[in-house]
Amino acid sequence: MPEVKLMTPLFDGGMYNRTGRRMRAVFIKEVADGTTTYRLWRKDGKPEIEYPRCDNDRYILHVEVNSYLIPLRMTEFQMIDNCGYLPAVNELYGSKEGRAAFFDELRERDGWNQPTSVSEAMKREEEVVTRLGSQPERWVASISKQLASHVKFYLQSEKNGGLTHPDYVGACVLNKLDECMKLSEAHQEYIQKEKEKIAAEEAEKRRREAEEINAKAKQEIEAAVKIIREGGRLNNDRIDYRVGDVGHNEPIVLLLMRRYKVGVPLRTQGWICSKLANVTIKDGRCDGLQYYKAKGAACSQRFFDCMNELVQKVIQEEAK
Known part of the structure; x- marks a missing residue:
């Protein structure tokens, strides 16, 4: 009958077990190398591995350290x-390269009988792996190496005051x-400050980008308004600008109509966005335009009314 008792896991739900919640644990065995001894446990109850390869591949191993159970993140089979x-590779073949050469030779030599000979070789290899991998001193060495790595990371965090994760x-x-x-x-305080710092830097970067984009848009708008006032050809180029963190891109003619509060029907807005190439201003009126003509498409007659209204509002603004 295996020993079952309430033990305290170091972690609960992946987090440090601050409350000291205990769990039912089953004692597996004790391993020692003459100097160091480890007591190994597993959880009681339903197997943790959904698709185990064998009976000893169902539960994660835990090692008992200072009255806590530390997960080793591997099953007995994996250990x-x-x-x-x-x-086993070194004993059977001398090296990894020797193993590869052995199986290459086996495949070349046996041809169609390869599956049988490879299967026999693999079975022999598995037997040696199990024999050598079950030796307690090897388990102790593996566990000690894993724990030493964790100690190294803790000491690093202790040395830098929590800048790295403890x-x-x-x-x-x-x-x-x-x-x-x-x-x-x-460490959490440091991470939060770093997040705030990065957020502030990103916000400043976006602000500078918005300033540059809007400064360029302002120049383009002023140049367009000047053409409307003085006459000339105004290309309906698209302009980028920002409102807060939201980017906008629209044809300059439609943008100006919005700014000067010219009422533009939705259908005409769509025509300005997709068809209008440029417009010519002369003597305070829309004197002509060019547009991209598609099959069956015609020039928007309502556009002339909207454009003339825009021209008059621009001229009136200058007069004021």
Whole structure:
């Protein structure tokens, strides 16, 4: 009967278990190398792996450290493979290159019998991986290496005062979880300030871009108004401008009609946007225009009324 007891996981829902919530855990085994000993556990209840490859591939391993259970992010099957694959390759073939050469030779030699010979070779390899990967000292070395990496990240955060993310696993190994929580708060404050800084920089960048775009639009509008006042040909070029963070792009003739409050029917607005190329102003009136003629399309007669109204309003503004 396996040992089952309430244990405290280091993480709850992916976050540090601040409340100390406990879970039912099943003791798996103890591994040691003569100097270091680790007690390994798994969750009780429903398997965590949806599609396990074998019976020992159903649950994530946890190692007990300072009364907490730290997830090793691998199953027993994965731990065996992780610990045993390279040693098995070295024992059987001498190196990874030797393994590749062995199977290349096997395929070349056996031809149609290849599936059988490859299957036998793979079975032999799996047996050696399992034998070497199940050795306790290899598990200890793998777990120690993983924990040492976490300790390194925690110490880095401790050194820089929380500028980098504090590692709770490393803190647990060093028995510094209280200090880690303070570092985590400092790190969150630093992240928030960085976000605010980036947001401010982006806002300033958008403001400068808007100023440049609107300054150019102002010049184009002033040049267009001058043509309307003095006469000449006004090209119906599209103008970019910004209102706040919203960008706009519309033909200059329609833009001026909006600004001078000229009532333009929707159909005429569509014609100005899609068909009007340029308009000629002479003696305070619309003297002519050019437009893109499509099959069956005609010039908008209502446009002349709108354009003449715009010309008069521009001239009256100058007189005032």
